[in-house]
Every structure is written in structure tokens, then in C-alpha cells.
Amino acid sequence: MPPDNAERRRRTMTLEAFADTIIPGEKRSPDDRAIAGASTGQGAVAAGAIELLETPAAGLVDLLDGLTTVLNGHATARAARLGTTLDSGIPPFVALSFDDRTELVGELLAPGHPEKEAWVGLALFSNMAFDTAAHMHTVDALAAGHPGLAATGFAPPDADGLWRFPAYSYRRKFAELHPHTTASGSPA
């Protein structure tokens, strides 16, 4: 746990900015800094990325303080290299432009980067929050209009919360079988 609320806010903002780099979304309010606003529609943050990362079951929770510090360190170094002055009122990574965040995260996730594994973990869970709402029951997430499931157009279940697709086939033969198909239906 971060020692105080200011630290906690700093961590949350930094992780939000990371998740927003993975699946970007629209700002929650005009003065939203963590979400860069690089995309219309909601992204990973609104989809629950921070909730998922902070779920003990995910196994990353103990790393989040450290990753936040390291990420902000990389952001400061990047800004220095580029000669950019960062807004000092917010965490350095949050202060980067969306394109700079994307390039930095791209470097961290690239094969060969010594910290790659940790960043991949963060990216996977950010993605998963958007694609599957893994911190919620899927039926509830759909009912609540979860942005990721809505974006995929994930079909709703039957009334009992289970999925069935009575219509599933064109019921047409589309191609010839391979000439060496055996009686068991296998390749010869």
C-alpha cells in the first residue's frame, strides 16, 4: 500500500496513463490528465484496468508501487533526452504526450528490454480488462454496458445467463474434400 493518499493518487494516475496507452479512451472530464484522450469511446481505464491490476488474484499488486516509480523514472529520462520540459504537478509519465507514452511503452515491451516481463504483465492485464472485463461477472459487465465487451459486440446471453446460438451454420458445402481423406475423416 502506498503510504498516503497523494502517493496513491500518483500511482493510480501513472497506471491509468499506462493502461490508456495500451487501449486509449476518451477523457473523463476536460481536465483529465491520466487519460490522454487519444481515442473516441472509452478505453482500458474505463473498462476497469486499475481494478483488475489491483485485484490480488491477478498477482501484480505487490509490483505496482515499484513499477510506478520505474515508469516515471523512464519518463523523466525520456523527457531529458528529448529536451522536453514536463509539467511538474503530475507524474512524469502522465505528463508525456500520447505519442511519447506510446513510444516509451513500445520500448519497454520490446524483446530484449531487461524489464520487459513486468511491463508485459501490466499490458496483458490492461488489455484483458478491456477485452473481457475479468474483474466482473461477464453477464453483469454486459448489463452495465462494459466498454470493451460493447466494442467487440459481444452477444448477450439467454435469460439464464448462458449462451446458445441455435442458428450457427450456412448449411452449405463450400469446397471439395481433400482427395486423400480417409474413411475416418483424417488426412491419409
Added chain:
Amino acid sequence: MNSTESTDVLVIGTGFGGAVAAYHLAAGGAKVVMLERGPWVRSEEFEHDFLLGSSYTRIFDFVVGDGMSLLGGNCVGGGSVVYFAAMPRAPKFVFDRQGSIGRRMWPSSISRDTLEPWYDRVSEALPVSMSDWNQVTYAGGLFAAACNHSGRTANPVPVAIDVDRCTNCNWMMSGCRFDAKRSLLLNYLPAAVACGAEIRPLHEVQRLSRTDRGYRVHYSTVDAEDYRILHDEGVIDAKIVIMAAGAGATPVILQRSAAALGGMPDAVGRYFSGNGERLNTAIVDEDRARELFGLDRGDGRAYEANQIGKGPCVASWDDLDASLPEYSRFSLEQLYFPPGFGTILAQVPGAAAPSWFGREKKEIVGKWQSWLTTFTMSEDDNEGVFGPPPPTGNAHRISQQMLGRGTISYEPTANTRHGWEISDAAVKAVMERDGLAKVMPWTNDVVGAYTVHPLASCRIGDDPATSALDDRHELRGHPGIFVTDGSAVPGALTVNPALTIAALAERAMPGIVQAAKDRGVSVKYGAPSPLGEIAGRRGTLPLVSDLAVR
């Protein structure tokens, strides 16, 4: 005598290799105990839910290694509970492969022809049937139409699915709620239990040691919810040990046992194959799909059906041509991965960097209903090697369930990469023809290559230098330890492996039963199929005496 628990046969793992062995030995009269690290989940507990902690994560194991990630089952029934039930037999040429050793890598006693009766036995037991076009899903139909349009043939794949029960929900990877998928929970395992075998879920085997009459199996019990937590430790003594923890776990248990057992064959934990797997995502242009093939779901939509169905339905076998050189043969199969597994590694066709995350990735996820995934199984080079074993299990567990960091390293050779490249090109040629779709392979940059078909980490063979097991699946230098899971398969199969794994396990049984008899166990070989059919047994009976003698 002390009070240590003992049994005739101890089976480690309850997937294909373990279930086949437990059934035959228990049916023959041996006392059988099975230890399984995962939970025992009943049909009604198989959820349609992506929530962490639902069956979607409870029954899975995803191990990230260096250059290769392995996805497998983690429950009673093993991979059969999470699998897609595509059950083709391996083509003839596979058994003549030379792979990385420059001479035939399969034992001389095994060919497609000699394995055929054993394939029949498993096909009768599950059962496996040929599917027809009426059962092929929209995605399978579209893939078949695209194959045909590019001058290819296409086959509905044989499956172990009861199509009358199947609701085409496409939650197969969470276990089948409707008992339509013929997993081992519906045949070999209940039959084994009916014959007296005992299954203990949430028991993870850590290592083996020796006793004067056989082997001692050391296990820990696993917390039912948080698999990172291990509770009690225990041991069971057995005259025969059957290792069937899967190709990602069996070699690790043996590595950890090496100090106590001594003299592990060099091939334990080497020659791992990912079955040459590769995935491509096509984003289909709905209008072109309609114009080119007249596709119509009856409600104005041409396709938009990625979510609907039952895993792989159609395969393309045109590149399974025995006359082609090794490393250039592969099959293509249409399949479905749910979001999460199936979205994260997909790349944006034609993207400027980044290709698998960011703005453009979000845009293609928005077209998810129009995705069509193809799966390549090619001939890789058996280049995977397991490093020193972790303290417990086969990986360092990160998440409460599912995710772990393993010790495998896999650096694809030029041969393997060649297979991937030509199959990628084939998928592109089929799916992009006349503007049908835009295609990109999944990225290997994130978690390396990936396989749902781990094989060959402890393989059978005639040459002791390159095979850990003899052709009866006995671990070299350790009489009474047998390996019957995917780790015994010598190399990539160019098709889905479960039927071959199970057929090899069936074939190994007369020899294992004989080995048990030799150790004083009162056991007979010759059980019918788990549901009582005897046609398959009739076919294999003439082969039994040869397999039972040494």
C-alpha cells in the same frame, strides 16, 4: 512395515495419457490412485464467465517461458476439458520424420498403419466422428469458401463432440456445460472410477524417489482457490508410476527427481516441440464476403459470426503432401479463441508501430465479430529446452490461477521459422484474395511463440541419446516409470495431437500391464471400451502379445 500409503499404480495427471492408463489398469484389477494438481469440476460448474476465479481461469494453466508460452488444462480431465475436440489422425509422413536428429525420430515399431487400430480404439471410446457441412459453423463455412476460391480443398474436421447436445456457445475453453464435448470426464475417467480407481484433485506431485519395491511419489496439496498456496505434503508408494502431467510438466517432475533417482536420460526436458503452431487473424470485409460467396445468415448479415460456434470446424490439408520436404508441410484450421486469449496478440494489418496495442488495435477490436482466426500446425525443430526446475510445480505461479513463469526456452531455428513463414503466406493468399480480408499473424514479441499442443519433452524413440523413453514408453534406466502423455510424442504432428497422444497411450497399455504383473500386481489386460463397446478391442487384440513382451 511403516504406515506409508501404498498402491499398485500411481498415475500423475488425469489428461489423455493418465486417463487411458488409469482405466485399463483399474479395469484389469490393479489398485490405481491418480493425483491431479487441478480441481475436479462438475458439468454445472462450467461457467460462461470471464471473471478471474470462474472455470475459465480455474481449469487453465498458462506458462510463459523464454521464447515459448504453453497453454494447457489444469483440472481433472486435463486438456480434454479445455480443448476444442478436433480429433484428426496424424498423416503417414509424420511417422517418417527425421526432425533435428537426421534419422527417423519415431521408433521403428510405430507407423500410421501400426497405430491405426489404436486410433480406432480411442475413436470408439470418446467417440470421435466425422462432421458434415450442416454442422460447420459460419466461420468454418467462410474459411472453406475462401479455400475453395483460392483453388484449395477444405475438410470438415473429425471431432469428439455430441452435436445434438452442442449449443454452439463457443465457451468450450471454460469446459462444456452441456456435456456435448466428449472430454475424458465422460468416458475413460468415470469408467476408471467405476473400476475402483481413485482420483485425488488438488494434489500436485513434486518429485519421485526410490523404495526397495518401486517408487515413492511426493506431493503437496493445493489450495482450492489460490493455487499459489500449497498446504500439506504427503507420499504414496507405488510399484508402477505413470507420468502423464503433460509435456510442460512431466519433464520438470523428472528433473526435480534426478538427484534422488539418479541418471536421468539426457533427453528428459529436451527436444520440446510446440507442434509448429502459429495463429493469424483475418478481418473480414463483410461486403466482399457476401459478393464473393453469396454468404447470408438469413438476417441480412453475411458473416459477423466470430463468437458463434464450436472451435475448429474446417481444415485445409493441401500442404500435407508427403512429397514435400520436411519443414514445409503444414495444415491450416479455422478456430475460435475467446477475447483475452484471442485478442491480445492479434496485430493490426498494415499498422505503423505499435501493432498489438494502442489506437489502431482498439479499432480492429471494434470489428471483432468479423474476425476469422486460422491456426497453423507445422513441422518445428524440437528446439525447446527446460531449464533447472522451479521449487514446486512446473512454473513460478504469478496469478492466483492460470498464469505462471516457466523454465522453458525456445529459440526457433531457421527450419521452424520457414514453416511459419510459408504458412503465413498461405493464409494470406487464401484470406486476402480479391479483398476478402486483411490478415496479420499474432505477434511473437510479447510472450514468444505459443502452443496449446506441447509435445516431445520426454520422447519415445529407438536411440537412447535422443529419446528418454523406449518404444514401450518406459523411462530409460528407471524400470517401472512410464510416460504416456504428450511428452512421449517424438515431434510435431502437423495436426491436432490429442488423438495421437491417446492412441499411443492405448498402445502402451499391454506393456505396462505386463510390467505391473511382473511386479506381482494381479492385473489383466483386455478391457472393452469405457462404455462397453468391443469392436475396437477386437481390432487391437492380435497386437497385444507382441507389445507385452520385452
